[in-house]
Amino acid sequence: MPKEFVHRASVAEVLLTDWARVEESRFTVAAQWPRGHSFFSAVDGCHDPLIAAETIRQTGILLAHAEFGVPLGHHLLVEDLDVQVRPRHVRVGLVPASLEIDVRCSQVRRRRGGALTGCRIAVEIYREGHLAATGGGSFTCIAPAVYQRLRAARLTENAQSRTPTLSTAQPPQSVGRTSPADVVLSPTGLPGRWQLRVDTRHPVLFDHPVDHVPGMVLLEAARQATAATLGRACLPLSITSQFLRYTELDTPCTIEAHRTAPPNPEDGDTVEVTAEQDGAAVFRSTVTMAPPTE
Template sequence: MTTPVDRQAPVVPVELDYGRTIDRSLVHREAVSEVFVTDVRPVADRLVSAAVQLPLNHGYYNDHVQRPAAHDALLLLEAGRQAAIAGSHVHIGLSPGTLMIVDTFRLELPGFRHLFVGAAPGRLRIDTDYIGEPTRRGRYRKGKVVQRFLIAGGDGGPGGDGPGGTVEAGEHEMDVLFLNHHEHDVLRRAQRGTPAPLTSHYRDREDAGGGPVRVEPARVGRSSPVNVTLSDPRADGGTVSAAVTPRFDNRALFDHVYDHLPAMTLVEAARQLAVLTSGAPLTTYATGFTAAFSRFAELDAPLRAQAPAGSTGAGERTVPVRFVQDGAEIARITVTTTGGAP
């Protein structure tokens, strides 16, 4: 990676292939069905362009009660993560064993109106800039990823400049740490003092029927109970809180075994709490996130999400969500929502 690049001059886009997904190992996924990147190619120094197909019938990303249906903001977030990881391995030179740990991120979708679902899968292009400096030994310890999302204007919904053209839907940036598996294990042991349990253990408990009683799906904008991440909602004065209790058999959130709750699970919980506080799940869309993670979310301690009580109606809201575990804030995610069709 390098220092910020002046992108004022237009970059000639490369021809991208939307025919098939790339190898799942390049995006750190076990299931082929959870891979959305179909191509990744270099454009300029430390600038990589990726093609993404946005699905129409995914059990997690298309499971929403809002109408008209829109491509999920978390789907774009996941697509951005996959594009960044694939580009870093294929064209930037990070070794295959490198983990990308998110420290902070920001996703803004000012072009959300272009993300309504059409008759065909959405065709997204993600341009990714890699910013950072290596150590003396040539290793990257930390860096920044800056992305632009451009969606095909003629296929993915209203707006745009016709077939083959694209319109800008939003932008995403994240500050990341780069660790190998050994460094990750050392960090986890240093933080906990004991080995961390694994999600596979809790998945077995869920299968045995020992899970918590979760919020009704429709109250958090969902249709399927499998996708609900909250239980035990409480209102205390001007604050609403809920326990974060995702289902570990949800293979979109837990595609492989983890020793903590991944960032995407916390983002989903924050989005659901924001929808819950709105009181209008049928018309409340998430259109942006700003997040900072200070510690890993442990599996073996209760975790609660807290947010100010909201108000119904159209218009944009920002909902700050705190995640508290063992009496300390471990993450803060601010959710931007729009009430009514954006």
């Protein structure tokens, strides 16, 4: 699998291994999740649901380039993304998890000349014949010249090499992490509120230089804010997210979280997370955590 097809610089971060067209708008994609990963570490003995989210993201990008003819170098912007996992079938085993992904494309948008401008995908991720996860998302394709115009104010000389000031990390254990290097929240002193912590040196979240905060950073912020809100780190069963606008690297971004329903021992706890920058909402997410383990 060419790493360029999934917009990764490191081959180690490519999760997809093969693909084939089944019908006009249906595809099968093969993927593999490693038993261990430097960032997507196991949660309660299960593969991290965020690696499923990254798999969905890579799937959309792959099909845009390999099947819908979007040239390499074009930008693919994720508008929304959701993932739901079935804990029984995402447990870490004695070998890497080999996956078969059934992908259905809808709402395919094209320019008059036929070039793809956007699409929605719905995926079912199977492991050894069992449905392990579901999800999907929508994305928009943007040509380099158009992207330059949209981001002209930020794409100034040396903009991509600009390094944000690295703020203090929230204590790792309070957000379900073991290393401060993987923490994407900074304390503000206010309950339920943090500042997004942007470390452009992170080898996974910032696999290559970018001019805005990647969506996976915001998804991780939602997961960490949920763990901090609930006072425990458990397996996320469901994550739904909307990316409302570009989140800038060097401007403060506030993350807020609050529980939306009374604790339910059977279904877990749900937390709403929002991100705001320069007075405008840039991201929102709903995270449902599994009940605490005994």
